[in-house]
Amino acid sequence: MRSLFGLTMLSILALAGCAKEEAPPEAVPVEVPPKTVSEIVGEYSAALQPLFAGAQAGSGFAYGAADPIISQFTTLRSQYSNPKEINEPAASAQIEEQVANHVKIAKDAEEWYALDGLLKLHATLNPTSQRYQPLRRKTDLMMERPLVKCTGFATIDKDDLMAFLDVMDPKTSQITSVRVREGEEFYPDAEGKSILRLVKVIGAQSGLELEYMRLPGETWEIPGPENR
Secondary structure: HHHHHHHHHHHHHHHHHEEEEHHOOOOOOOOOOOOOOHHHHHHHHHHHHHHHOOOOOOOOOOOOOHHHHHHHHHHHHHOOOOOOOOOHHHHHHHHHHHHHHHHHHHHHHHHHHHHHHHHHHHHOOOOOOOHHHHHHHHHHHHOOOOEEEEEEEEEEEEEEEEEEEEEEEEOOEEEEEEEEEOOOOOEOOOOOOOOOOOOOEEEEOOOOEEEEEOOOOOOEEEEEOOOO
């Protein structure tokens, strides 16, 4: 009886030991499907929306405002730069088309600061493209065009009208006050060459036409002090 009892206990202990040694079944990893083209495009477009809005006429897009937007987009895009995200190239191609559309909008609206950002963005998406080289050169010059405000007029002698202008460097925000007659060149650059010219006073002092001498023939109008 004792032998039978001992054998029974050994069997029970052996079975218990086997039960302890059995490993639990491993969890099967869930395969996350890649994002669709439309999903990636939606995220990219949302990140770039402030820049796209800046392309619209009268947006008031500021100097340097594009840089953090592009940085955010670049960070977002890097998250999809892996073999699993097979739809990223197609999404980037669609975004490149959107950028091209907004380049045209910003160019027509003369929103140069937004255009600068869009051209930088296009270079990020398509580094080998030469498509916008001439526009890139013009944009660089236009971004350096001073901001001019007419603060008043004065007649020094009979028929000798003088315009009082505040000229601001867009990079430094430094303001220089000048007095200019029609036809005069003013605001010298670092080499001492004037880069602006007062073409004419418009109407009854309602505004001024100015020429940007770095791009001969490139003129624009600003309002007089009574029409701002």
